[in-house]
Amino acid sequence: MVGIGEVARYAGVSTATVSRALSGRGHVSAATRDRVESAARSLGYVVSSSASSLASGRTRNIGVLVPFLDRWFFSTVLSGTASALMRRGYDITLYSLTADREQRRSVFQTFLRRQRVDGVIAISIELGDEEIAGMRELNLPMIAIGGPNPGLSTLTVDDAAVARVATGHLLTLGHRDIAHIGASPEFDIDFHVPTHRRQGFEQALADAGIPPRPSLYEPADFTIEGGFHAAKRLLGRPGERPTAIFAASDEMAIGALLAARELGHRVPEDLSVVGIDGHELGEFFRLTTVDQFPMGQGERAADALLDELEAMDAAPARPETPRALPFALIVRGTTAPPRG
Amino acid sequence: MVGIGEVARYAGVSTATVSRALSGRGHVSAATRDRVESAARSLGYVVSSSASSLASGRTRNIGVLVPFLDRWFFSTVLSGTASALMRRGYDITLYSLTADREQRRSVFQTFLRRQRVDGVIAISIELGDEEIAGMRELNLPMIAIGGPNPGLSTLTVDDAAVARVATGHLLTLGHRDIAHIGASPEFDIDFHVPTHRRQGFEQALADAGIPPRPSLYEPADFTIEGGFHAAKRLLGRPGERPTAIFAASDEMAIGALLAARELGHRVPEDLSVVGIDGHELGEFFRLTTVDQFPMGQGERAADALLDELEAMDAAPARPETPRALPFALIVRGTTAPPRG
DNA sequence: CTGAAAGCGCTAACAT
DNA sequence: ATGTTAGCGCTTTCAG
Numbered sequence: 201m202v203g204i205g206e207v208a209r210y211a212g213v214s215t216a217t218v219s220r221a222l223s224g225r226g227h228v229s230a231a232t233r234d235r236v237e238s239a240a241r242s243l244g245y246v247v248s249s250s251a252s253s254l255a256s257g258r259t260r261n262i263g264v265l266v267p268f269l270d271r272w273f274f275s276t277v278l279s280g281t282a283s284a285l286m287r288r289g290y291d292i293t294l295y296s297l298t299a300d301r302e303q304r305r306s307v308f309q310t311f312l313r314r315q316r317v318d319g320v321i322a323i324s325i326e327l328g329d330e331e332i333a334g335m336r337e338l339n340l341p342m343i344a345i346g347g348p349n350p351g352l353s354t355l356t357v358d359d360a361a362v363a364r365v366a367t368g369h370l371l372t373l374g375h376r377d378i379a380h381i382g383a384s385p386e387f388d389i390d391f392h393v394p395t396h397r398r399q400g401f402e403q404a405l406a407d408a409g410i411p412p413r414p415s416l417y418e419p420a421d422f423t424i425e426g427g428f429h430a431a432k433r434l435l436g437r438p439g440e441r442p443t444a445i446f447a448a449s450d451e452m453a454i455g456a457l458l459a460a461r462e463l464g465h466r467v468p469e470d471l472s473v474v475g476i477d478g479h480e481l482g483e484f485f486r487l488t489t490v491d492q493f494p495m496g497q498g499e500r501a502a503d504a505l506l507d508e509l510e511a512m513d514a515a516p517a518r519p520e521t522p523r524a525l526p527f528a529l530i531v532r533g534t535t536a537p538p539r540g
Numbered sequence: 541m542v543g544i545g546e547v548a549r550y551a552g553v554s555t556a557t558v559s560r561a562l563s564g565r566g567h568v569s570a571a572t573r574d575r576v577e578s579a580a581r582s583l584g585y586v587v588s589s590s591a592s593s594l595a596s597g598r599t600r601n602i603g604v605l606v607p608f609l610d611r612w613f614f615s616t617v618l619s620g621t622a623s624a625l626m627r628r629g630y631d632i633t634l635y636s637l638t639a640d641r642e643q644r645r646s647v648f649q650t651f652l653r654r655q656r657v658d659g660v661i662a663i664s665i666e667l668g669d670e671e672i673a674g675m676r677e678l679n680l681p682m683i684a685i686g687g688p689n690p691g692l693s694t695l696t697v698d699d700a701a702v703a704r705v706a707t708g709h710l711l712t713l714g715h716r717d718i719a720h721i722g723a724s725p726e727f728d729i730d731f732h733v734p735t736h737r738r739q740g741f742e743q744a745l746a747d748a749g750i751p752p753r754p755s756l757y758e759p760a761d762f763t764i765e766g767g768f769h770a771a772k773r774l775l776g777r778p779g780e781r782p783t784a785i786f787a788a789s790d791e792m793a794i795g796a797l798l799a800a801r802e803l804g805h806r807v808p809e810d811l812s813v814v815g816i817d818g819h820e821l822g823e824f825f826r827l828t829t830v831d832q833f834p835m836g837q838g839e840r841a842a843d844a845l846l847d848e849l850e851a852m853d854a855a856p857a858r859p860e861t862p863r864a865l866p867f868a869l870i871v872r873g874t875t876a877p878p879r880g
Numbered sequence: 881c882t883g884a885a886a887g888c889g890c891t892a893a894c895a896t
Numbered sequence: 897a898t899g900t901t902a903g904c905g906c907t908t909t910c911a912g
Contacts, residue, residue, distance in 0.1 A: 246653035249590070250599065270820075296623065
């Protein structure tokens with residue numbers, strides 16, 4: 201392994217100058233920098249991250265916390281994060297938080313304390329008070345996607361507003377009998393996203409003067425299969441049948457689409473369906489949805505964290521304003537005015 | 541940040557003993573070990589990874605190379621890898637290789653040379669000769685999932701055999717007119733998986749004395765949408781119509797299922813469909829498939845690499861036998877004997 | 881089984 | 897703008 205000393209000798213300068221030239225910290229004349237860079241290149245020198253980290257306290261590595269790796273939404277956000285970080289020369293260390301509480305503890309108590317990372321991005325993870333306190337104590341900058349996470353820089357989309365937009369689209373088309381597939385009152389995952397979406401849904405209805413109807417609610421687990429079964433129940437029920445379905449996620453919306461098809465209902469003629477998320481399959485199913493640009497969320501978080509890190513050199517602290525993430529209604533082919 | 545010195549003082553031993561007690565290397569009396577461990581615990585001490593790495597040359601960190609983060613197969617393999625590594629106390633640093641050749645170079649030339657990782661797992665990545673040579677030179681143990689990758693420890697599933705099993709299932713049911721959705725002759729992604737699957741398909745047919753029929757081949761891009769359109773073309777064609785479809789991936793098989801439904805063909809009564817992979821949606825669609833256990837692939841690779849790493853302490857080198865990965869036919873509801 | 885001390889390879893004052 | 901040098905916090909001989 202070629203070390204900084206060899207490069208210094210080869211370029212005819214001191215190791216300090218090599219360090220300065222290669223890291224861009226401190227002044228080096230253009231000529232010297234060129235000499236050092238070409239020396240490094242021809243010797244194949246790459247700085248040892250452990251030595252550099254130990255001496256400087258910087259790792260050029262960001263820890264990313266995810267709840268699941270194999271679910272579309274999270275892996276898409278992660279994908280955005282990874283490319284933004286790599287683009288700026290940072291490594292990314294992945295911590296997958298499983299259901300196992302003990303393992304989760306070890307991530308916070310051990311893994312993140314090894315001083316392996318300069319900062320942390322938490323994707324859709326609700327942090328406990330002691331976890332947040334632990335990060336503060338470590339002085340580890342952290343940014344969360346999805347919130348609120350009190351006391352943390354947070355990028356979050358207004359789930360209620362998203363749901364209002366989706367519901368508003370249905371109302372504008374003229375629908376009045378709109379079913380809701382999503383949150384069950386008792387069961388709520390990260391940050392009550394399902395609940396917020398239900399609240400947005402109800403606000404939109406209320407604004408249009410439509411009272412909520414319990415018979416038009418069906419809980420589901422945010423999967424295609426869950427949406428499928430919920431829609432089956434909804435559409436198979438005797439009595440009032442909805443003209444539209446609001447699904448609190450695209451995957452459930454797709455499930456609902458498949459259920460409608462199976463029951464012989466035409467979409468959008470007999471039934472409109474709207475989803476939320478911006479799922480990759482939405483295009484194929486012609487699904488009308490409210491896109492929350494998950495890839496972009498990951499990129500933004502990465503950029504925000506790196507900006508914060510680089511700003512720390514200048515100003516030590518900095519206020520934490522929760523920033524709002526964008527979303528947009530994408531009208532495709534699964535929504536239309538009700539018949540009649 | 542509490543350091544090893546404080547722990548040593550607190551426990552009344554030297555820093556060397558603390559290091560030995562905590563790392564498990566070298567002999568320490570049980571009593572001393574207990575004392576050190578409880579000292580470390582009560583002080584909240586965690587070893588600094590950069591200091592430890594610099595001194596020992598070990599990082600307890602594994603680099604994982606993936607082609608895409610947001611595609612089901614890769615993120616599932618990654619998920620298996622991540623949990624296996626974390627279980628054994630290793631961090632995982634993620635390198636996502638995009639289409640950008642320049643960025644790919646930088647991963648091999650720079651990122652992997654920072655001495656941040658003890659070993660590398662390459663998921664479904666075809667490595668160039670100079671890339672493999674670079675790893676050897678760095679003396680970085682590497683294990684690949686999917687192959688062949690000459691000169692590298694490789695875990696690989698026999699794609700032709702997998703396809704033979706899937707096709708054999710259809711033949712056993714009595715099908716003779718079997719269409720193939722998959723490889724286009726010219727376009728082939730990682731390791732010619734599509735081609736190998738097509739070859740396995742043809743071998744099975746040949747073994748049954750059935751000659752290949754060009755009109756029953758439809759190329760597709762391994763997505764649901766691609767499978768959908770391929771099946772549409774296949775089933776909409778005048779003349780001979782297949783009684784079964786072999787799709788070279790579950791996603792294409794699901795697309796074919798949706799196409800068949802849309803065209804009014806009942807599955808499996810009018811048409812049988814078999815896929816390959818073991819996709820999470822397979823259960824929902826009742827898809828008959830050959831599962832290749834992607835999560836397990838990730839776990840195996842991680843365990844194999846760590847075993848290799850730990851064995852390196854004892855024996856320096858070790859032969860690289862490409863190991864075969866398991867697969868299994870899962871018969872669900874999309875296959876049945878042809879009518880008549 | 882334990883301690884003393886010499887580095888691991890680099891960075892950051894401090895000089896010049 | 898560049899060189900000198902003292903660490904960064906641990907691990908690992910080498911002694912005992």
